[in-house]
Amino acid sequence: MHHNNLFTTMRSLKLIEGCKGTQVYALNSSPPPPPPPPPSSGEKLLQHLQDHLRVNSIRSKSSRTYPPPNQTNTVVSPDSLLPYGLPETDLLEPQIDPSLKFVDLMEKLAEVYRRIENCQQFEKSDAYLEQCAIFKGLSDPKLFRRSLRSSRQHAVNVHTKVVLASWLRYERREDELIGTTSMDCCGRNLECPKATLVSGYDPESVYNPCVCSGAAAVRSEINDDDVVPECSTSEEEDYDMSFCIGDDEVRCSRYKIASLSRPFKAMLYGGFREMKRSTINFTQNGISVEGMRAAEVFSRIRKVEMFPPNVVLELLTLANRFCCDELKSACDSHLAFLVNNLDDALLLIEYGLEESAYLLVAACLQVFLRELPSSMHNPNVVKIFCSCEGRERLASVGHASFTLYLFLSQIAMEDDMKSNTTVMVLECLVECAAESWEKQLAYHQLGVVMLERKEYKDAQRWFDSAVEAGHVYSLVGVARAKFKRGHRYSAYKMMNSMISDCSATGWMHQERSLYCSGKEKLLDMDIATDLDPTLTFPYKFRAVSLVEESQFGAAVTELNRIMGFKVSPDCLEMRAWISIVMEDYEGALKDIRALLTLEPNFLMFNKKIHGDHMVELLRPLVQQWNQADCWMQLYDRWSSVDDIGSLAVVHHMLANDPGKSLLRFRQSLLLLRLNCQKAAMRSLRLARNHSKSEHERLVYEGWILYDTGHREEALAKAEESISIQRSFEAYFLKAYALADSTLDPESSKYVIQLLEEALRCPSDGLRKGQALNNLGSVYVDCDRLDLAADCYTNALNIKHTRAHQGLARVYHLKNQRKSAYDEMTKLIERAQNNASAFEKRSEYCDREMAQNDLSMATQLDPLRTYPYRYRAAVLMDDHKEKEAIEELSKAIAFKPDLQLLHLRAAFFDSMREPADAIRDCEAALSLDPSHSDTIVLYHKSREPQS
Numbered sequence: 052m053h054h055n056n057l058f059t060t061m062r063s064l065k066l067i068e069g070c071k072g073t074q075v076y077a078l079n080s081s082p083p084p085p086p087p088p089p090p091s092s093g094e095k096l097l098q099h100l101q102d103h104l105r106v107n108s109i110r111s112k113s114s115r116t117y118p119p120p121n122q123t124n125t126v127v128s129p130d131s132l133l134p135y136g137l138p139e140t141d142l143l144e145p146q147i148d149p150s151l152k153f154v155d156l157m158e159k160l161a162e163v164y165r166r167i168e169n170c171q172q173f174e175k176s177d178a179y180l181e182q183c184a185i186f187k188g189l190s191d192p193k194l195f196r197r198s199l200r201s202s203r204q205h206a207v208n209v210h211t212k213v214v215l216a217s218w219l220r221y222e223r224r225e226d227e228l229i230g231t232t233s234m235d236c237c238g239r240n241l242e243c244p245k246a247t248l249v250s251g252y253d254p255e256s257v258y259n260p261c262v263c264s265g266a267a268a269v270r271s272e273i274n275d276d277d278v279v280p281e282c283s284t285s286e287e288e289d290y291d292m293s294f295c296i297g298d299d300e301v302r303c304s305r306y307k308i309a310s311l312s313r314p315f316k317a318m319l320y321g322g323f324r325e326m327k328r329s330t331i332n333f334t335q336n337g338i339s340v341e342g343m344r345a346a347e348v349f350s351r352i353r354k355v356e357m358f359p360p361n362v363v364l365e366l367l368t369l370a371n372r373f374c375c376d377e378l379k380s381a382c383d384s385h386l387a388f389l390v391n392n393l394d395d396a397l398l399l400i401e402y403g404l405e406e407s408a409y410l411l412v413a414a415c416l417q418v419f420l421r422e423l424p425s426s427m428h429n430p431n432v433v434k435i436f437c438s439c440e441g442r443e444r445l446a447s448v449g450h451a452s453f454t455l456y457l458f459l460s461q462i463a464m465e466d467d468m469k470s471n472t473t474v475m476v477l478e479c480l481v482e483c484a485a486e487s488w489e490k491q492l493a494y495h496q497l498g499v500v501m502l503e504r505k506e507y508k509d510a511q512r513w514f515d516s517a518v519e520a521g522h523v524y525s526l527v528g529v530a531r532a533k534f535k536r537g538h539r540y541s542a543y544k545m546m547n548s549m550i551s552d553c554s555a556t557g558w559m560h561q562e563r564s565l566y567c568s569g570k571e572k573l574l575d576m577d578i579a580t581d582l583d584p585t586l587t588f589p590y591k592f593r594a595v596s597l598v599e600e601s602q603f604g605a606a607v608t609e610l611n612r613i614m615g616f617k618v619s620p621d622c623l624e625m626r627a628w629i630s631i632v633m634e635d636y637e638g639a640l641k642d643i644r645a646l647l648t649l650e651p652n653f654l655m656f657n658k659k660i661h662g663d664h665m666v667e668l669l670r671p672l673v674q675q676w677n678q679a680d681c682w683m684q685l686y687d688r689w690s691s692v693d694d695i696g697s698l699a700v701v702h703h704m705l706a707n708d709p710g711k712s713l714l715r716f717r718q719s720l721l722l723l724r725l726n727c728q729k730a731a732m733r734s735l736r737l738a739r740n741h742s743k744s745e746h747e748r749l750v751y752e753g754w755i756l757y758d759t760g761h762r763e764e765a766l767a768k769a770e771e772s773i774s775i776q777r778s779f780e781a782y783f784l785k786a787y788a789l790a791d792s793t794l795d796p797e798s799s800k801y802v803i804q805l806l807e808e809a810l811r812c813p814s815d816g817l818r819k820g821q822a823l824n825n826l827g828s829v830y831v832d833c834d835r836l837d838l839a840a841d842c843y844t845n846a847l848n849i850k851h852t853r854a855h856q857g858l859a860r861v862y863h864l865k866n867q868r869k870s871a872y873d874e875m876t877k878l879i880e881r882a883q884n885n886a887s888a889f890e891k892r893s894e895y896c897d898r899e900m901a902q903n904d905l906s907m908a909t910q911l912d913p914l915r916t917y918p919y920r921y922r923a924a925v926l927m928d929d930h931k932e933k934e935a936i937e938e939l940s941k942a943i944a945f946k947p948d949l950q951l952l953h954l955r956a957a958f959f960d961s962m963r964e965p966a967d968a969i970r971d972c973e974a975a976l977s978l979d980p981s982h983s984d985t986i987v988l989y990h991k992s993r994e995p996q997s
Contacts, residue, residue: 138595138628142657145561145588147531149464149499150188151492152524154553156947159185161973173252175205176215180454181488182977189947190585192728194978196222196760203241204257209413210450212247217420218458223759224732226425229740233421234391236263238764244417248387248410292319294333299340307350312375338369346378355381360389367406379408387414393422397431404444412448416455424462427472437475442482453489456480460496468503491522498528507535523553527562534566542566557583557945564589583945584913587619594625603633615884616912618695618725620646624655627665636672643669644699648718649730666706678707685717689817690850692882697721712741716751716780717817723758732758746775753784762788782809783822790829799833820851827857836861852881856891863895871895886912893921916948923954932962949978953985960992968992 153159163185167178179202186194199222203215219242225231240246241257249256289304309316317323333343342365345358355363355378363382370379386403387410390396396418403411419426419435426432435441436459445451456479463473477497484493498513514528526549530542543566550559557579564575573596576589590613597606610626623646630639643665646653653662676684681704688696701718705711715738722731735755742748753768769785772778786805794802806826810819827842840861846854855878862871875892879885890908893901902925905918919942926935939955942948956971972989975982 137598137632138625140592140595140599143588143592143595144531144565145586147499147502147528148188148524148558149496151184151488151495151522152188152558153185154523154556156185157943157952157974158970160947160977161970164973164977172205172254173207175254176202176207176211177486179205180457181486184457184488184492190726192222193760200241204254205252207252208449209248209250209410210416210452211454212249213413213417214420214452214454214458216242216244216247217417217423220421221423221458221462223755224736226423227733227736227740232392233418236261239761244421245388247417248384248413291329293330294343295330296333296338296340296343300330301340301343301347303347304350308347311346311350311378312370312373314373315375336369336372338365342366342369349378349381353377353381355385360386364402367402367408371406379406383408383410386411390414390418393418393426393429393432397429400435404448407448409448409450412445412450416445416450420458423459424466427459427462427466433472433475437472437479442479451479451483453480453483453485453493456483457492464496464500468500473500474504487521490520491517491525494520495522495525495528498525498532502528502532502535505535507532511536523549524558527558530562530566539566555582557581557586561586561588564592584613585617585945587613587617587622591622591625594629598629598632603629607633614695616886616914618645618649618727620650620653623649623695624653628656631669636669637674640666640669640673641696641699644702645695648698648702648722648734649727676703678704681707686817686850690852690881692852692884694721694725694884696883698725710741712738712743712747712751715741716754719754728758744776746772746778746781749775750778750780750784753781753788757784757788762791777808777812779809779812779814779818779822782806782812783818783825786825790825794829794832796833799829802829803833816849817851820846820849820854823849824851824854824857827854827861831857831860831864836864852878855881856888859891859895868895886915890915890917893918898925913942914946916942916946916951920950920954923958927958927961932958947974947978949975949982949985952978953982953988956985956988956992960988963996965992965996 163178163182167175167182170178179198182198183195183202186198189195196219199215199219203212203219206212206215220237225235225237226233234244236243236245238261239257240259240261243261243263245263246256246261289307290302292305292308293300293302295301305319309319338346341362345355345362345366346369349355349366355366358366363385366378367382367386369375370382383403386399386408390399390411396415400412400415402408403415419432435445436456442451456476459476460473460480463470463476467473474497477493477500480493481490481497484490494513494517498510498517501507501510501513511529511532514525514532517525518529526545530545533539533545534542543563546559546563546566550563553559555578560575560579560582564572564579567575573593576592579586580589590609594606594609597603597609606629607626610622610629614622614626623642627639627642627646630636630642643655643662647662647666654660655662655665681700685697685700685704688700698718698721701714701721705714705718708714715734719731719734719738722728722734732755735751735758739748739751739755742751749768749772753765753772756762756768757765766785766788769781769788772781773785782805786802786809789798789805790802792798803826806822806829809822810826814822823842823846827839827846830836830839830842840858843854843858843861847858855874859871859874859878862868862874872892872895875888875895878888879892882888886908889904889911893904893908896904902922905921908915909918919938923935923938926932926938935958936955939951939958943951943955952971952975956968956975959965959968959971969989969992972985972992975985976989979985
């Protein structure tokens, strides 16, 4: 096909020169580190770290950091080595959230819901994009992805479709899947790279079959007839004129050439001297003989697909010069179809921008965006996106938008918050911002980046602009920038005034605590935790304060409070740091392995030493395990519901066998249990990449699809895997995906068959225990309690401790309430993470005991919503409406939850406060637009009050 000659043809025109660079780092060998000292004290280990760093470091005084192990190191001077000693409270400060943040999030969610419901159809995409920006600051990535899909569904123009479809692809990080290319179609019309180039508003088209197969068939037909038509003898009488180009003559039909555009019609029929000539000299019009012949062919058949790319580009130039709209559209569309990789895009985008070819530029941008994040390291791509000239040229053809630069800003900030590229992208975002929320976000993000770059004056200016645009949270950035510039009291006054003027939130008190001292500082920290227990900084500050008083055990206990329900790398790092001082090397190593699972390139101790180095240092100080020992340890930790310990063991096993896809999959399951979805998806992708067989790869691809909301596609992957080879994981995936809906008796029977098939296939006890537990749940739903009890008992026999909960449910349904209570007590005693067990046990005891269990559940995990709903319901039963609302509001303030909002709306409705009920319904429907109970309540609340 002619496309094969694209590179040769384009480069021969010498319109663009590629520019590629490779950076090489040479590292000199260094002597091996000294042997570790005997682990007699924390101080000795810290001294050992210093000795190790003095010999093995590539950190220079400029900006280099410690590399992972197995790289050769360069000796540097000791005075550049940090950190030494223990963490200090003076060095701690919380990061400012780069997302939009609101004093009254529920009101904002309700407002955006109303905008989506009431705006014109063509405006829905932008409304959903605003919702995306709000959801980006929440902890559940599924909300963000759902709104992003809705924004793409309602996109009106090709540019927006291209950007949003590429963004959806990026959210799944398909660039990390081995064997895929950026232009591969996932089979969903919503993200299909061909569907995005189809103009027009058609929200229902996203549910249609993907257009790729149809496009392939059309192209196949074209290839079969890929011959340029010559002048036909049957049409010989039509040729009544010629265009002369040099010594060559191109015979044409005057009427058909005139039909190409008004300028041609005017030239050939409008009284000009060319009207009377049978031969017209066209030598000086910048088109070759081949190009003019192609124009003549197009005048007859209205197609360009048979011509090579260089000829189509000539036709595009001719079409622009003589205003041939139909010819330009055909060339634009055909050239857009030819863009399939980064080299194509870099070559063709110059033509597209020069000739204002909208679809061609869109196709080139689509490649750049689908190649993210790697394409942002290409200087030519950065120049197109970020230079003033590049942005202006994109804008001139309708391809510079806030949506585009919002996507690019996310990539740039994730890649390197402090880079010049990030600043340039955000400056473009500011230029494109038009609506109030767009300005708030653009100014705020630029302020955050400038703060990270220590450009405090500029940071304060951008934060001030965000505040003026209406983003109250940016006052935190203004205060921080003032503090960094030495105006501590001014920062304190600003936050003090904010707390007085607004409904106080956890982040307000957290920020004010930075600018005061002593008891006042600790009081603000405590209030921050009370208002929002998910903020990690107060726990870390209190822990380090205890370390400074040598109360190491109490410091670890403080960190454990938040680690019980929210695992983060910074808290794991700090707990490991303290454990080293306490000579608890096993505990330190466990936490470091877990944090490296969350962030494999994590730099510890104020970002000065790679986490892998700490693993190598600590390994000699703990008991050594072989792979068999690791499996035993994994069983023990899994059965005791010690998810962090299990993660550490899996990390250890992967160090010995990094290509073990089964272990990567186990890792993803543990990460999902810890609500670390981003890291879980990365582990799933690695499991897929390391698969040794096709049927295994299909299973992991199925889980990736399922976890990103594509249930039907996941089922198809499971069925395809089973058709190749029966396996436990394929049957389990299929059963799990099918059970994720309301099951009728026939469907339940089929799920039971699938799980029984899974149990007949080889697998380890960890997974079989889970399959037995799931099978027991289906039996319970089918009222087959004895079979369910057998499943749970068998699961317990192979150390699946969570089966206690299922067995308790069976006892409860058999009216054996005490046995159910005792069964949950066993789970509480055996599980390290047991907040859910306390919550469940509350169902099997009297009200007072239930209140105690639920109080314990909230203490262990404030994110669990059932205890708040239970306590609120009890208060309403006791006619304490105000206290019931306060109980729910306390949780809603830090966790916007559908069930909490629905219940509070119902309470407001019963109290005849329709405005508050409507607001909560709208906020809840923003989280789940299809929640039927809330929809009913919403309509009821909007009815006129009698």
